[in-house]
Amino acid sequence: MSDIIRKAPGLGDGETIEQTQSFLPKFGANGLIPAIVTDHKSGNVLMFAHMNEEALRKTIASGFAYFWSRSRSKLWKKGEESGNLLKVNEVRTDCDQDVIWIIAEVEGDGVACHTGATSCFYRRVVQGREDGTVLEHVALPRPLGHG
Amino acid sequence: MSDIIRKAPGLGDGETIEQTQSFLPKFGANGLIPAIVTDHKSGNVLMFAHMNEEALRKTIASGFAYFWSRSRSKLWKKGEESGNLLKVNEVRTDCDQDVIWIIAEVEGDGVACHTGATSCFYRRVVQGREDGTVLEHVALPRPLGHG
Numbered sequence: 001m002s003d004i005i006r007k008a009p010g011l012g013d014g015e016t017i018e019q020t021q022s023f024l025p026k027f028g029a030n031g032l033i034p035a036i037v038t039d040h041k042s043g044n045v046l047m048f049a050h051m052n053e054e055a056l057r058k059t060i061a062s063g064f065a066y067f068w069s070r071s072r073s074k075l076w077k078k079g080e081e082s083g084n085l086l087k088v089n090e091v092r093t094d095c096d097q098d099v100i101w102i103i104a105e106v107e108g109d110g111v112a113c114h115t116g117a118t119s120c121f122y123r124r125v126v127q128g129r130e131d132g133t134v135l136e137h138v139a140l141p142r143p144l145g146h147g
Numbered sequence: 148m149s150d151i152i153r154k155a156p157g158l159g160d161g162e163t164i165e166q167t168q169s170f171l172p173k174f175g176a177n178g179l180i181p182a183i184v185t186d187h188k189s190g191n192v193l194m195f196a197h198m199n200e201e202a203l204r205k206t207i208a209s210g211f212a213y214f215w216s217r218s219r220s221k222l223w224k225k226g227e228e229s230g231n232l233l234k235v236n237e238v239r240t241d242c243d244q245d246v247i248w249i250i251a252e253v254e255g256d257g258v259a260c261h262t263g264a265t266s267c268f269y270r271r272v273v274q275g276r277e278d279g280t281v282l283e284h285v286a287l288p289r290p291l292g293h294g
Contacts, residue, residue, distance in 0.1 A: 018262050021282045023272055036183050036192055043190015045183055045239075048246045060272060060280060092192075093282065094267040095260055099195045101268045113242050115165050120241040121248045125170055125207060133207060135168045135240065 018095045025056060026098040032068055035100040037112070039119070040089045046112035047120045049078075051100060063088050065102055083108035165242045172203060173245040179215055182247040184259070186266070187236045193259035194267045196225075198247060210235050212249055230255035 010022050017024065027033050032050040039046055051059065055066040055075055065086035069076040079085035090103040106112050113120040123135040157169050164171065174180050179197040186193050198206065202213040202222055212233035216223040226232035237250040253259050260267040270282040 021270070021284075023280045023282050034181060034195065036195065038185070038190065038192060043185065045185060045192075045248045048181065048183065048241060091272040092268040092285075093270055093272065094195060095262050095264070095269070099267075101192045115242050117242070120246075121239040122242070123168070123240055125238040125240065133170045135170050137168075138239075 017097055023093070024097055025053075025093060025100065026096065027053060028098070032070075033098060033100055035065075035067065035102055037065065037086060037102045037104050039112075040103050040105050044119050045121050046086075046104070046106065046118070047078075056100065059088060059102070060091060065104060079106075079108060082111070084111050086112070164244055170240070171244055172200075172240060172247065173243065174200060175245070179217075180245060180247055182212075182214065182249055184212065184233060184249045184251050186259075187250050187252050191266050192268050193233075193251070193253065193265070194225075203247065206235060206249070207238060212251060226253075226255060229258070231258050233259070 010024050011017065011020055012022075025033055031052050033056065034048065035051050036048055037046045038044060049067040050070060051066065052068040052075070055068050058066040058075075065078045065088055067076050067078060068074075077085070085107040086102065086104040087107055088102055088104050092101040092103070093099065094101070106118075111118060113122070115122070122137060124138050125133050126136045127133060157171050158164065158167055172180055178199050180203065181195065182198050183195055184193045185191060196214040197217060198213065199215040199222070202215050205213040205222075212225045212235055214223050214225060215221075224232070232254040233249065233251040234254055235249055235251050239248040239250070240246065241248070253265075258265060260269070262269075269284055271285050272280050273283045274280060
């Protein structure tokens, strides 16, 4: 998979994006990087959104998650209005540094989704009776390993 | 946030994309939907990739994760060569059905990343001594809740 190994500005000689300890987040053509947020206790995925450089910088500096709202074209501090801020425990990046993983604790009511659900991922895909697949609502948080 | 509520083909009268039990995955302009994969036991995020409609359909039908490789422009059964297949425990979608979350078990060597790491997210962002942030390699799997 040598096509994945590429030079990025800031890499040392012979260093790859996979090995480096330099943080060189790769923003897409739209200036955004996808960010996954999971709950620090349950491990559930809470939400998925995008960050621009400012959102990522503010998230790391403040310890609270910021995103870029694509629908409203503005920086967005998650939970600023509701009080359900995302307190960041850890920020990770992946092998080619084009995705961010935030391990967080939800403050306020513990609600991460605009629908009022604990997590945005409150429905699972199951086989329907006649046609293909349907969605089933799941209770959240759900203990992991009991799928 | 009424701008998030929208009509999608297949929704019933007065039904929103957030409430429906119809599975109506929303693929982007490129025909792809982002997919997050977490480990069924540890809750760690293992990888992040994209699915086209065929990859999603095959994932649900076969119980093993398929993706669309953007770099190679082809369907890709994860682990087909290495034996590290992703056995799917659960498929979820989010409030507006434009993201997929796969809860999976890694077969073979239990390796999800092309680098040989258990997860692609093997580095966390930490404060450096002089300049801004650097990456620190973390041991994986890491027990959750001990951030």
